[in-house]
Amino acid sequence: MLKPVRVGICGLGTVGSGTVNILKRNKSLIDARAGSDIQIIQIGARRDNPHCDTSGYAITRDIFEVANNPDVDVLVELIGGTTVAKELVLTAINNGKHVITANKALIAHYGNEIFAAAKAKGVTVAFEAAVAGGIPIIKAIREGLAANRIEWLAGIINGTGNFILTEMRDKGRAFEDVLKEAQALGYAEADPTFDVEGIDAAHKLVILASLAFGIPLEINKVFTEGITKIASADVAYAEELGYRIKNLGIARRAAKGIELRVHPTLIPAKRLIANVDGVMNAVLVKGDAVGPTLYYGAGAGAEPTGSSVVSDIVDVARTLTADPEHRVPCLGFGADFVIEQPILPIDEVETAYYLRMSAVDKPGVLSKVATILSDYGISIEAMIQKEAKEGESDVPLILLTNRVQEKRLRDAISRIESLDSINAPVVRIRVEALK
Amino acid sequence: MLKPVRVGICGLGTVGSGTVNILKRNKSLIDARAGSDIQIIQIGARRDNPHCDTSGYAITRDIFEVANNPDVDVLVELIGGTTVAKELVLTAINNGKHVITANKALIAHYGNEIFAAAKAKGVTVAFEAAVAGGIPIIKAIREGLAANRIEWLAGIINGTGNFILTEMRDKGRAFEDVLKEAQALGYAEADPTFDVEGIDAAHKLVILASLAFGIPLEINKVFTEGITKIASADVAYAEELGYRIKNLGIARRAAKGIELRVHPTLIPAKRLIANVDGVMNAVLVKGDAVGPTLYYGAGAGAEPTGSSVVSDIVDVARTLTADPEHRVPCLGFGADFVIEQPILPIDEVETAYYLRMSAVDKPGVLSKVATILSDYGISIEAMIQKEAKEGESDVPLILLTNRVQEKRLRDAISRIESLDSINAPVVRIRVEALK
Numbered sequence: 114m115l116k117p118v119r120v121g122i123c124g125l126g127t128v129g130s131g132t133v134n135i136l137k138r139n140k141s142l143i144d145a146r147a148g149s150d151i152q153i154i155q156i157g158a159r160r161d162n163p164h165c166d167t168s169g170y171a172i173t174r175d176i177f178e179v180a181n182n183p184d185v186d187v188l189v190e191l192i193g194g195t196t197v198a199k200e201l202v203l204t205a206i207n208n209g210k211h212v213i214t215a216n217k218a219l220i221a222h223y224g225n226e227i228f229a230a231a232k233a234k235g236v237t238v239a240f241e242a243a244v245a246g247g248i249p250i251i252k253a254i255r256e257g258l259a260a261n262r263i264e265w266l267a268g269i270i271n272g273t274g275n276f277i278l279t280e281m282r283d284k285g286r287a288f289e290d291v292l293k294e295a296q297a298l299g300y301a302e303a304d305p306t307f308d309v310e311g312i313d314a315a316h317k318l319v320i321l322a323s324l325a326f327g328i329p330l331e332i333n334k335v336f337t338e339g340i341t342k343i344a345s346a347d348v349a350y351a352e353e354l355g356y357r358i359k360n361l362g363i364a365r366r367a368a369k370g371i372e373l374r375v376h377p378t379l380i381p382a383k384r385l386i387a388n389v390d391g392v393m394n395a396v397l398v399k400g401d402a403v404g405p406t407l408y409y410g411a412g413a414g415a416e417p418t419g420s421s422v423v424s425d426i427v428d429v430a431r432t433l434t435a436d437p438e439h440r441v442p443c444l445g446f447g448a449d450f451v452i453e454q455p456i457l458p459i460d461e462v463e464t465a466y467y468l469r470m471s472a473v474d475k476p477g478v479l480s481k482v483a484t485i486l487s488d489y490g491i492s493i494e495a496m497i498q499k500e501a502k503e504g505e506s507d508v509p510l511i512l513l514t515n516r517v518q519e520k521r522l523r524d525a526i527s528r529i530e531s532l533d534s535i536n537a538p539v540v541r542i543r544v545e546a547l548k
Numbered sequence: 549m550l551k552p553v554r555v556g557i558c559g560l561g562t563v564g565s566g567t568v569n570i571l572k573r574n575k576s577l578i579d580a581r582a583g584s585d586i587q588i589i590q591i592g593a594r595r596d597n598p599h600c601d602t603s604g605y606a607i608t609r610d611i612f613e614v615a616n617n618p619d620v621d622v623l624v625e626l627i628g629g630t631t632v633a634k635e636l637v638l639t640a641i642n643n644g645k646h647v648i649t650a651n652k653a654l655i656a657h658y659g660n661e662i663f664a665a666a667k668a669k670g671v672t673v674a675f676e677a678a679v680a681g682g683i684p685i686i687k688a689i690r691e692g693l694a695a696n697r698i699e700w701l702a703g704i705i706n707g708t709g710n711f712i713l714t715e716m717r718d719k720g721r722a723f724e725d726v727l728k729e730a731q732a733l734g735y736a737e738a739d740p741t742f743d744v745e746g747i748d749a750a751h752k753l754v755i756l757a758s759l760a761f762g763i764p765l766e767i768n769k770v771f772t773e774g775i776t777k778i779a780s781a782d783v784a785y786a787e788e789l790g791y792r793i794k795n796l797g798i799a800r801r802a803a804k805g806i807e808l809r810v811h812p813t814l815i816p817a818k819r820l821i822a823n824v825d826g827v828m829n830a831v832l833v834k835g836d837a838v839g840p841t842l843y844y845g846a847g848a849g850a851e852p853t854g855s856s857v858v859s860d861i862v863d864v865a866r867t868l869t870a871d872p873e874h875r876v877p878c879l880g881f882g883a884d885f886v887i888e889q890p891i892l893p894i895d896e897v898e899t900a901y902y903l904r905m906s907a908v909d910k911p912g913v914l915s916k917v918a919t920i921l922s923d924y925g926i927s928i929e930a931m932i933q934k935e936a937k938e939g940e941s942d943v944p945l946i947l948l949t950n951r952v953q954e955k956r957l958r959d960a961i962s963r964i965e966s967l968d969s970i971n972a973p974v975v976r977i978r979v980e981a982l983k
Contacts (some may be wrong), residue, residue, distance in 0.1 A: 135695050135966025145762065146694045177933075206644055217777035220755035228878040238878055241692075247838035249692025255880035257676075259581045260570050261857030267982055327881040328579065334891040345977060347904060350946045354930055356902075358977065370890035371896050379608040379902050379948075385844060386982065388823055397982060400970065402570045403682035403855035406845035409820060410838060423695030424787045432875055434671070440875065443663040443673055445690035446762035454761065456769040462807050467791075467814050469782060495789055511785045513814075540782060542793065544814040547702055547821065547832060547840075 115150040116434040120426060121179035123201060124191030125158035128242065129167035132422045133413030143423065145201035146448035148442070149430040155179050178294065180204040183337045187429055190214040199223050206230045206238070213425040215242035215418055221316035224249075224330040237432070239425035244317040245270055245394045247417030248410040250426060254324045261400025263325035265365035267378075270317040272392035272412040273301045273308035274340050275358040278377075279390040280349045282357065288343060300392060311337035311360065315481070319361035322373055322394065325364060329374075331373065338488050340542060351379050357387040362396075394404060460520040465494070465544035468512045468526070472547035474533040479510065482529055489525040491517045507536055511543060550585040551869040555861060556645075558616035558636060559626030560593035563650050563677065563871035565600035566850030567857045578858065580885035583877070584865040590614050600628025615639040622864050624857060625649040625937040634658050641665045641673070644699065646868075650853055659758075659765040667778065672867070674860035679752040680705055680829045682847040682852030684859060689759045689833060692749075698760035700800035702813075705752040707847040708736045708743035708793040709775050713812075716783050716827040717792065723778060735827055746772035746810035751910060753797035756831065757808055766808070773811035785812050785838035791823040839943070895955040896952035900929070900979035905945045905964065906972040909936045912946065913969040924960040926952050942971055948979060 121137075122129060136143065136153060144150055156167060159178035173179065174477035179238055180201055188205040190199050190212060196218050205212050212231070214220065220227070220240050231238045241251045245268065254263070269275050273295055280291040292309065307313045317334040323330050340360050351358050356379040365372040380387050385407055389395040394412030399405050411417035431440045444451050472478040483493060495513040514522070526539045555571075571578065571588060579585055591602060592611035608614065614622055615636055623640040625647060626634050629872070633654050640647050640757040649655065653676050655662070666673045676686045680703065689698070702708050708730055715726040727744065730736035742748045742904060750770040758765050775795050786793050791814040800807040815822050820842055824830040829847030834840050845850035866875045879886050907913040918928060949957070961974045 131837070139695060139697055139836070142697055142762075142800055143695060146690075224878070228883070231878065232874070232883055235874070236873065240878075247835075247840060249688050252687060252692045253684050255581075255864065255876055257687045257859055258855065259862040259880070260574060260578060260855045262574055267980065323886070327577075327879065327886050328889050329886055331891055335850070336897075342975075343977070344975070346944070347733055347902070347977060350904065350932060351902065351977075353932060354902075354946070354948060356979070361980070363980065367892055367897070370892040372892050374894060374897065377977055380982055384553075385820065385823055385980050388820055400682075400852040400855065402566070402572070402858070404846050404852055406683060406843070408841070408843060410841035416837040417839055420693065420695045420835060423837070424692055427694040436874040439667070439670070439672065441690055443659070443666065444762065445673075445694070445759045448663070448667055451758070451762050451764055454763050456766055457802055457805040457807050459771040459809060462771075462802070462809065463805065467782070467786065467789075469785065490880065497785060497788060509781070509785075511789070513789060529879045539779075540779070542778070542782060542786075542812055542814055544791070545665065545702065545798065547815050547819050 115144055115148065116119045117186055118149045118151050118430040118433055119154045119186045120151060120189060120345070121157065121182055121185035122153060123157040123167060123176040123179050123190045123447065124193065125156060125162045126191065127415045128418045128422065129158065130162045130420030132191065132524065133165050133167065135416060135419045135423050142273055143427060145446045146384070147427040147430040149446045151426060151430055151435040154184055155182055171281040176201055177204060180208060186433065187213060187426060189214060197220055201229055202227055206234050206236055209234055209236060210352065211237045211429050212423060213239045213429065215422055217243040217316040217320065221319050221330055221332045237429055239428060241425050242418045242421035244320050245396055246410065246412040247420045248394060248396065248408045248415065250396045250408050250422065251324060253408055254321065258398060258400050258403060259539050261402045264399045264401060265388070266321055266325055266396060266398045267361045267363045268321065269359055269386065269389050269394055270362050270396065270397035270412065271308055271314040271360060273393055276300050276392045278340060278343070278358055281343070281345055283350065286343055287345055287478040288341060309341050309438060310339035314362045314375045318364060318373060318375055322364035322371065325372055326366060328371065334373055336374040340377050343377055349437070355382050356380060357382050359387065461518060463518050464515050465516050466514045466522055467542040467544055468514065469540040470510045470529065471507045471537040472510045472533055473536065474506055475488070475509045475534060478534040481532055481534065482510065485525055485528045486514065489521050491515065491525055492524065550579055550583065553584045553586050553868055554589045554621045555586060555624060556590040556592065556617055556620035556628065557624045558592040558614050559628065560591060560597045560600060560609040561626065562850045563626070563853045563857065564626040565597045566735050566854030566860065567624065567918055568600050568602065570851060570854045570858050578862060579978055580881050582862040582865040583882045584869040586861060586865055590617055596630040610693060611636055615643060620645055622646045622648060622861060623649060630654050630657055633775065637662055638665055641669050641671055644669055644671060646672045646864050648674045648857060648864065650857055652678040652751040652755065655755050656765055656767045669936055674863060676860050677853045677856035679755050680831055681845065681847040681849060682855045683829060683831065683843045684856065684861055685831045685843050686759060686844055689756065689832045693833060693835050693838060696837045699834045699836060700718060700755055700798065701760055701831060702796045702798045702821070703756065703831035704821065704824050705795055705797050705831065705847065706743055706749040706795060707829055708740070710824070711827045713775060713778070713793055713795060716778070716780055717787065720780055720784070722780055723776060744776050745774035749795065749797045749810045753799060753808060753810055757799035757806065759800060761806055763806065769808055771809040775812050790817050792817050794822065807967060820956065885908050894951060898951050898953050900951050901949045901957055902977040902979055903947045903949065904975040905970055906942045907945045908969040908971065909941055909943045910969060916967055916969065917945065917964055920960055920963045921949065924956050926950065926960055
């Protein structure tokens, strides 16, 4: 019998609905990882959300009912804003509840006060979802890199800004033009100031800097410069010089103090982070022991952000209910939940294939090869055929196939290799789209 | 007063010396994060290591003394191999010690047995360093992505193989040729079988798959194919088709079972993971809620791997000594260790700069600009000068400078803008190398 952990969720917007949907869909898996029976016992929301079926849940229109509900162990604040949200979080803390929030503005502005209140009451405040959406970057810095003196970090931590800069580069479009599209797509707000002037990124940057350097949150000391003045010409010249322009949040330990700054930045095009495009986020962290490490993923959206909220719920649940010396089981699932599953023999695995053949330079070879592949239900997605080199009679024939079972492909290759016009074993390398 | 956590380290090779050096160099910072006084109370090693000053530590030549030392809370196994290492780890567990290991072969082959023994004795076995060196990938899957049903993961988890494939692509070199260089550089062993035949990657892959899917470790069911037969021609044809060849470990939930396979794979060149080069590692994890996320960093080496070993020590220490409801403090450092530090005003920040000017198309302008920059100690690292467009009298002049203080650059720009031959405000974007 798993011990219950009783969760109250406040706010049923994008992230709230994502969180509820994940907890519902993956309940058995999440409980097996948490070692607890995670129950949503109350949802506080001013209105329903069509993206979230809340039938079966206790709903209240008064979020403070959740903060004052004596049965709630963990309050999840997803209402946004900083005024009511702060009051809600402090009420929950004063009532002895653990708090989880996705609210970067709240933490950036009032984190110092909120953390002190939580310490005084002996409860946890978790906020993985406040920075870089679904990327577990807070856990990485706070725990995964705990051995390191962090030298600097640099992040693409505003998806809207990165989408705009990516479109400007890929299509040579102007800032204003792409901004309008981003607004139409719902990536940017009607008033885009928070995104394009670097304010949203500044909220996230001060949180990362405090984790990296052990300093209080200092939102008023961040230098921010927006991307509104970047011209298409600068994007193109940067490219010509071997650079890309990215809107970065940068925190660095310098000799005389800490640098905290958000601004458009030219970075060498060959750096991995220069290739993070569209609305995706990434954070590059340089530790003295580990060197550079990078964390990449979706920086916003219902379920990516909900993924981080739920990981915080699992963290709190593991702490509340698990044997403290086994907070996280070795394989991440309680021993009773580690279950054998069939492992597919390679014959049954399906992938696409790259094939290279050495063929006699005569008409009709390609047709024979294509006929054999077709007999096995394999189609050709791309092809390179080169002329024979001076003095050679064989020509290379390179094919990409569609996805097909390994065994079927092997049988087709045997038949191809038995053709008179094919002179060497067929080279075969698997292809994965990784989408 | 921080409570002591007493650590015994077995093995003083590459990872052992990296671990001891990090614990020594960053002791105060690590203790502030752990909320404990982490003490190395004994080191067991058959011989000394010139890369590690062990003066002041209690050294024994018999590693089993460490496993039987009643004062040791946590035994760190860094001797490698699977025979003595297994006996050592099981002895420590039977003596009620927590165990940390970087030994992928040991976990892949005997993890099921070792975890069962640990559960029976109520101790932890941690192994972050066993997969992908310094990248906190085990923590990411086991905790950060706990909300997700993992659909698949794909990793570049053998640096030697990735170094060879990268060199083959960049320089058109043959496999055998690059392998010899890798051996000379110390990236590959004299007998390179473990690396180039995919065995090392298979060890890491089964560990990742068990964490992702909640299945026992099944090293004997992994399909492995090496990179020894990849020809330069295939690398070039793949490139022509828009792909790169990477040696991937892939674990996937398919309809009929789990796929576990290590083999060279063509992946689209535009994927971020296709741009992970040299000895670096990266793991791409696709969760149903979060979508694709990627984790990148050094996959081997003394301090990167030591970083993961020490993060496990901090994890165990936090569990052993912290108030369980505050296992990890909000900002990752105990509240007493969150200390204000000066934040540098932007005027004092030093970066390189991209400058774009609109100059009258007359001789001598560049010389005037260069002279002003030189007066402020600013040198020009790169330049683009274009001809005036048809019918326009101004030409764009684009410069990259060396690193310079913001204030000094701003003063120089003021002087440049006051030149008669400069007709518009100078565009200025900061440049970061991110190395």
